Amino acid sequence: MELLPLSLLAGVLTVLSPCVLPLLPVILAGSAAESGRRSAYLIIASLAVSVIAFTLLIRGASALLGVPTDVWLIVSGSLVVFIGATLAFPALWERISTATGLNRATGELVDSSAKRTGMARPLLLGLSLGPIFTSCSPTYGLILAAVLPTSFAVGFANLLAYTVGLSAVMLLIALGGQSVTRRMKWAVDPKGVFRRGLGGLLIAVGLLIATGVVKDVEAWLVERGILGAVVLEQGILDQVDTGVDEPEPVRIDGGRQTEPPAFLAQQFPGIDWQSADPAIFQAVGGGPPRDGIPALDDPAFVPLAQVVWGDEVQAIVLNDGVNAVRVYPYNVLIWHEIVNDTVDGIPVAVTFCPLCGSAIVFERTLPNGNATTFGVSGGLIDSNMIMFDRATEGLWQQSTGRALAGEFVGTELALHPFQLLTLGDVRESYPDARVLSADTGFARDYERNPYGDYDENDRFLFPPSTLDERYPAKLIMAAFVVGEQRVAVPWLALREAGSLEAEVDGRAVSLRVTDGELVVRDAAGRSLPFYFEMWFSWAVQNQESGVVLDPATG
Amino acid sequence: MRKLVIGIVVVIVAAVLAFAFVPRATAPSAPPVASAETAGFSERYQQYSEQALAEAGPDDTVVLFFSAAWCATCKILRDDIAANQQSIPDDVRILLVDFDDSTELKQQYGVVSQHTLVQADSAGEGIARWNASRSLEELLATIVVV
Numbered sequence: 001m002e003l004l005p006l007s008l009l010a011g012v013l014t015v016l017s018p019c020v021l022p023l024l025p026v027i028l029a030g031s032a033a034e035s036g037r038r039s040a041y042l043i044i045a046s047l048a049v050s051v052i053a054f055t056l057l058i059r060g061a062s063a064l065l066g067v068p069t070d071v072w073l074i075v076s077g078s079l080v081v082f083i084g085a086t087l088a089f090p091a092l093w094e095r096i097s098t099a100t101g102l103n104r105a106t107g108e109l110v111d112s113s114a115k116r117t118g119m120a121r122p123l124l125l126g127l128s129l130g131p132i133f134t135s136c137s138p139t140y141g142l143i144l145a146a147v148l149p150t151s152f153a154v155g156f157a158n159l160l161a162y163t164v165g166l167s168a169v170m171l172l173i174a175l176g177g178q179s180v181t182r183r184m185k186w187a188v189d190p191k192g193v194f195r196r197g198l199g200g201l202l203i204a205v206g207l208l209i210a211t212g213v214v215k216d217v218e219a220w221l222v223e224r225g226i227l228g229a230v231v232l233e234q235g236i237l238d239q240v241d242t243g244v245d246e247p248e249p250v251r252i253d254g255g256r257q258t259e260p261p262a263f264l265a266q267q268f269p270g271i272d273w274q275s276a277d278p279a280i281f282q283a284v285g286g287g288p289p290r291d292g293i294p295a296l297d298d299p300a301f302v303p304l305a306q307v308v309w310g311d312e313v314q315a316i317v318l319n320d321g322v323n324a325v326r327v328y329p330y331n332v333l334i335w336h337e338i339v340n341d342t343v344d345g346i347p348v349a350v351t352f353c354p355l356c357g358s359a360i361v362f363e364r365t366l367p368n369g370n371a372t373t374f375g376v377s378g379g380l381i382d383s384n385m386i387m388f389d390r391a392t393e394g395l396w397q398q399s400t401g402r403a404l405a406g407e408f409v410g411t412e413l414a415l416h417p418f419q420l421l422t423l424g425d426v427r428e429s430y431p432d433a434r435v436l437s438a439d440t441g442f443a444r445d446y447e448r449n450p451y452g453d454y455d456e457n458d459r460f461l462f463p464p465s466t467l468d469e470r471y472p473a474k475l476i477m478a479a480f481v482v483g484e485q486r487v488a489v490p491w492l493a494l495r496e497a498g499s500l501e502a503e504v505d506g507r508a509v510s511l512r513v514t515d516g517e518l519v520v521r522d523a524a525g526r527s528l529p530f531y532f533e534m535w536f537s538w539a540v541q542n543q544e545s546g547v548v549l550d551p552a553t554g
Numbered sequence: 555m556r557k558l559v560i561g562i563v564v565v566i567v568a569a570v571l572a573f574a575f576v577p578r579a580t581a582p583s584a585p586p587v588a589s590a591e592t593a594g595f596s597e598r599y600q601q602y603s604e605q606a607l608a609e610a611g612p613d614d615t616v617v618l619f620f621s622a623a624w625c626a627t628c629k630i631l632r633d634d635i636a637a638n639q640q641s642i643p644d645d646v647r648i649l650l651v652d653f654d655d656s657t658e659l660k661q662q663y664g665v666v667s668q669h670t671l672v673q674a675d676s677a678g679e680g681i682a683r684w685n686a687s688r689s690l691e692e693l694l695a696t697i698v699v700v
Contacts, residue, residue: 019624058666065661069654134668136626138686144667145685215654219623227626234627234688249673249682249698252663 002243003139003147007158010139010233011165015173017228018221019136020166022214023047023129025205026080027170030125032177033087033198039122040174046123048167050130052159055144058131070212072131077210079128083121084206087199093121132209137162138234146247260405261285264379268405270393276405280395283379283386284462286355290388293376294442295338301326301434304426309446311424316352316359317433318418320344325433327426328352332436333359334451335444337385339436340364340373347371348416351398353385354451355461356537357476358399359420362413366391382464382540399533399541415529420491425516455534468539470548477538477548480520480530482509486546488538494518497551504547511549594636602649602659610676614645615697620660622653622668627686631669635690646694673697 014020027047031040058064058072086093097120135141140162148155184194208214259265260273261283267290273280304327315329323344333339333352340349349364351374365371372391379386385398394406401413426433438446454461455474467473477488482504489511494500500511508523520528538546600606602618610616619635621628635648642648651659653668663672663680671693673682681700687693 017626019626065664065666066657068657134622134624136624136668138627141627141667141669141686215624222624222626222629227629230626230630247684249684249696251682251698252672252680253682253700 002241003143003158004161006236006240006242007139007143007161008165009236010137011162011167012169013229013233014135014137014140014162014166015169017136017230018218018226019134019228021218021221022076022132022205022209023170024173026125026129026202027174028177029198029201029205030083030122031174032181033195033202034122034178035181037175037178039119040171040178042119042122043126043174044167044171046126047129047170048126048163050127051133051163051166054130054133055159073212073215074210076128076130076132077206077208079124080206080209081203082206083125083128084199084202084204086121088196088203089199090195135162136228136230138230138237142237142242142244146244149247261379263289264377264395267378268388268393268395271395271405273405275409276395277402277409279381279397280379280386280404282465283381286378286380286385286462288376289378291375292378293335293337295340295373295375296336296436296440297340297373299339299341300437300439302437302439304431304433304435307423307435309423311422311427313423315421315423315426315435316350316361316418317421317426317430318343318348318350318361318416319430325426325430327421327423327430327433327435329423329436330359331446331449332438332440334449335442335446336440337376338374338387343416346416349374349387349413350418351385351387353383353398353537354454355380355383355385356399357455357474357534358384358532358537359418360398360401360531360533361416361418362401363416364389364413367408367411380462382537383460383462384537384540399537415531417527417529419517420532421516429515429517464536464540466540466543467536468543470539471535473534473536475535476532477535478511478518478520478530479533479538480528482507482522482528486542487549488533488535488542488546489549489551490535491532493551500549500551502549504549594632594639596639598642598644598646599635599639599648600650602651602656606647606649607676607678610647611645612676614647614676616674616676616678617646617648617693617697618651618659618663618672618674619648619693620651620653620656620665620668620670620672625653625668627688628653628669631687631689631693634688635693638690641690641694643694646697648693671696675700 027043031043034040034043086096143155143158143162147158181194205214208217260271260276260281263285264280264283265273309329309331313329313331315327316333317328318326320343326341326343328339328350330352333350334354337353338349338351340347342348347364349362351362352359364374366389370391372389374387374389374396377386377388377395379395381397386404387396387398388394389396389406392407394408395404396402396413397404401415403409403411421429458473471490476491478491478494479486479488481487485505487504487509489500494511495513495516498513502509509528510521512519518530520530522528595601607616619631621632632650635642653660653665659665663683665672665683667685669686671684671687672680674680682698684696687696
């Protein structure tokens with residue numbers, strides 16, 4: 001908060017700098033031409049609103065980055081020319097405001113008793129200057145670069161203080177201009193030469209703004225060392241403890257950081273980060289800490305007949321052809337994300353990442369031959385869950401099965417075959433199946449989806465680093481690997497088409513869906529394991545080299 | 555008293571008008587800052603162009619300086635770089651980008667305000683972005699280790 005008074009002072013000092021050059025004549029002439037203090041206040045108030053709005057729009061965000069600077073100059077300049085024209089040719093203004101009802105509407109908006117004084121023009125004049133106001137104040141720069149990104153509220157407060165300072169001086173100028181007019185009876189006449197002259201001045205300044213000449217003039221002043229109060233202000237900034245840390249450079253290269261995020265370093269103190277895959281440094285905390293989302297060990301199962309959940313509920317289904325079919329419904333998985341189970345003697349981890357729709361079954365045997373169990377680390381990379389193995393405390397990315405940190409960096413977990421079915425499918429095909437029990441030992445409401453309609457809407461909790469727009473972000477893909485090539489197929493389209501024959505890197509691959517169950521075979525007829533994942537998440541991992549097969553386009 | 559106030563305001567108006575018109579007369583058509591800037595250029599500090607970027611060696615660090623001619627703090631840094639070019643390391647190239655005319659580069663690197671510095675590799679891939687280095691020394695110290 002130490003910065004607040006400085007922001008206010010910086011606003012005041014800005015008026016001495018070349019970058020407010022376009023504002024001064026417009027404010028001065030614009031307010032001198034209006035009668036009544038109310039219009040001076042209105043010009044300045046709308047200027048302040050406009051400056052804050054456009055600062056946040058243009059300089060605080062990247063939304064309008066694609067709009068060339070020239071466009072803003074032309075918009076502002078044209079508005080100023082228009083306002084000048086209404087003063088230089090009062091008959092024109094009367095006709096416009098009568099025809100459009102503009103004056104009346106804004107008059108009512110501001111104060112119903114002020115109908116006749118004409119509020120539209122001052123309002124428009126103030127607003128017109130926002131898009132081109134580019135402050136050269138170092139304090140303003142500091143607010144934008146260092147304060148706003150860390151706390152919007154504090155940044156906004158400082159921006160407000162700065163604007164108040166700027167507006168206060170501008171108001172003095174506006175009132176000064178008006179006091180002249182009021183002292184000259186002849187100037188009050190709307191058709192008088194004085195007001196027409198001010199109108200002409202505004203037209204001229206508007207043209208200078210629209211053509212960009214005004215920027216050249218500022219540049220000319222700056223080049224000659226006329227830097228206004230910038231040096232003084234910088235000196236103050238250096239002297240005073242603003243309480244604002246010099247912001248670190250923002251990394252824009254994604255994967256090349258060299259430090260793990262603090263929450264991971266803290267919760268996994270045993271990891272040697274030097275040897276870690278740099279991808280782990282992009283991890284963000286998803287909210288719940290390590291084990292905050294509890295994985296299930298030794299799960300209990302109940303007969304399908306006892307299960308009341310609806311036919312539409314999706315489930316990971318394990319069928320080894322020998323033992324009873326095991327069903328892991330999403331409504332339970334969504335609360336636990338990992339189930340450490342053993343099927344026909346094989347230790348498996350049934351995993352589901354709600355934020356990227358990835359359903360994958362791994363064999364939980366580490367490269368050293370020991371079985372481990374997996375837990376939820378609480379970290380996410382591009383919305384994808386980072387798992388940890390309890391035997392070595394290594395970190396593994398779920399969607400790739402790859403170790404990103406720990407003893408086994410670079411190795412991948414083996415995929416275990418499974419099917420993604422609905423409970424309706426299961427009831428038809430496997431009436432004797434056993435279903436993961438809601439009696440998990442954890443108090444969770446398995447009737448409720450904690451993520452709401454996340455899998456159906458187009459919003460993210462953690463926006464992905466890249467968005468491949470070939471398919472809707474959350475479309476579920478069936479994914480597998482042929483040779484070295486990672487392949488994805490839109491799952492519902494494939495389910496509908498029933499089959500797909502394709503060639504990947506010169507290798508034939510054949511996909512069949514029967515009763516909702518997928519079989520992927522290579523040229524030799526071997527069955528390939530697969531998994532499921534939302535499009536955006538698969539695309540982030542396989543942006544450059546992945547292949548998409550689409551039954552619709554062949 | 556009235557005359558005094560009127561007089562003051564007239565002087566202010568005249569000064570503003572002079573600000574607006576006199577430079578046009580004394581500094582005609584030529585780009586107002588080009589000559590002053592080119593004077594300080596060298597191989598390690600020059601105007602941005604695709605060619606200038608391509609000339610950077612494969613292991614060089616490129617720093618794009620998004621500078622506006624009307625930006626006073628940019629001017630201070632430009633002067634400092636020009637005056638201390640001999641202290642730019644051999645593997646660093648500083649390329650001056652005109653903030654007002656470079657919409658595409660601004661979009662590419664997410665530059666929202668003047669006086670922004672973007673560190674890139676020799677292929678132009680962005681590495682880091684920061685604002686408002688005041689001196690060449692500060693700029694060089696901010697370059698992140700990749």
